[in-house]
Amino acid sequence: MRHLLNTLFVTTENAYLSLDGENVVVNREKEEIGRFPLHNLSGIVCFSYAGASPALMGACAQRNIGLSFCTPGGRFLARTAGTYNGNVLLRRTQYRTADDPAASSRIARNMIFGKLYNTRWSIERTRRDHKLRIDTDAFQAASKAIQELLPRVLEEDNLDTLRGWEGAGATAYFSVFDDMILREKEVFFFRGRNRRPPLDNINAMLSFAYSLLSNDCASSLESVGLDAYVGFLHRDRPGRSSLALDLMEELRPCFADRFVLTLVNNRIITGEDFLISESGAVQLSDQARRKFLKSWQERKQELITHPFLGEKIPWGLVPYVQALLLARYLREDLDEYPPFLWK
Numbered sequence: 543m544r545h546l547l548n549t550l551f552v553t554t555e556n557a558y559l560s561l562d563g564e565n566v567v568v569n570r571e572k573e574e575i576g577r578f579p580l581h582n583l584s585g586i587v588c589f590s591y592a593g594a595s596p597a598l599m600g601a602c603a604q605r606n607i608g609l610s611f612c613t614p615g616g617r618f619l620a621r622t623a624g625t626y627n628g629n630v631l632l633r634r635t636q637y638r639t640a641d642d643p644a645a646s647s648r649i650a651r652n653m654i655f656g657k658l659y660n661t662r663w664s665i666e667r668t669r670r671d672h673k674l675r676i677d678t679d680a681f682q683a684a685s686k687a688i689q690e691l692l693p694r695v696l697e698e699d700n701l702d703t704l705r706g707w708e709g710a711g712a713t714a715y716f717s718v719f720d721d722m723i724l725r726e727k728e729v730f731f732f733r734g735r736n737r738r739p740p741l742d743n744i745n746a747m748l749s750f751a752y753s754l755l756s757n758d759c760a761s762s763l764e765s766v767g768l769d770a771y772v773g774f775l776h777r778d779r780p781g782r783s784s785l786a787l788d789l790m791e792e793l794r795p796c797f798a799d800r801f802v803l804t805l806v807n808n809r810i811i812t813g814e815d816f817l818i819s820e821s822g823a824v825q826l827s828d829q830a831r832r833k834f835l836k837s838w839q840e841r842k843q844e845l846i847t848h849p850f851l852g853e854k855i856p857w858g859l860v861p862y863v864q865a866l867l868l869a870r871y872l873r874e875d876l877d878e879y880p881p882f883l884w885k
Contacts, residue, residue, distance in 0.1 A: 559594035608761035650775035656792030656881025729813030739823030751798040760786035762865040796884035
């Protein structure tokens, strides 16, 4: 099992990353403000436009350290990639599977099943823990609607129909998402998903969390030798890491969404932590983004029992384990791709 190393998040404005021996050096205006050993890192995510040196990019590629660049608001821009891991036969199998709608649907339906299962469990946890503060009838109705979709998803072999079931489940889930927000309702509310740009505080946090999760999933897929850009549920689109989007679907409700709710309900992020542009776009302030990322790293270190492996692993290794299980399925070492079912 792979150890969960640290991810270095660089949020300093105008920071430039360079290589010095076996260290990544963070510079601002030609002054060194941080130095970190490469052997302690599994990934680097930079939220500055200044960039990184070619020497550092090459060192990260050689050491399989994911180096990603995002806008200060968290939107993914680019990722460095060296020689692909794994053997070419695995990737050829992936491409053939993606070209076969029936074969793609066998994987996609398990991923959608995992997503719906986890959305229902998220609803049930809120219903159990905060039954005196919510509309229990609405939560029960949403949970039942999603439960009725689960057997239909497992029997479906048409991708478009699967997307329809996924959409129906998302509608039921998001119909009660606003009620999961228990604090500062005047500034934290959910009236529907909006992005590019997000127009309220909750959507700004969700978009940032999804960007981080997508990056983790893409890095995990590449680490086991799969092509993060060729998906089964999300079809090919230039510049989109479709398989990473596939993989993260089952992790959105149980990791990203619950994480955002925890930050709000535990008052880690408050209404004062956001900036609003003249266009109405909302984003986290620099200080809030640092709090967000610190909590994100702490959450990734928390131990859970993986439902398929039956072993305790950190949350941060879940994308890697799921990528590994997907690779094993494509190699025909497993009869089915086992989705992550949160318990």
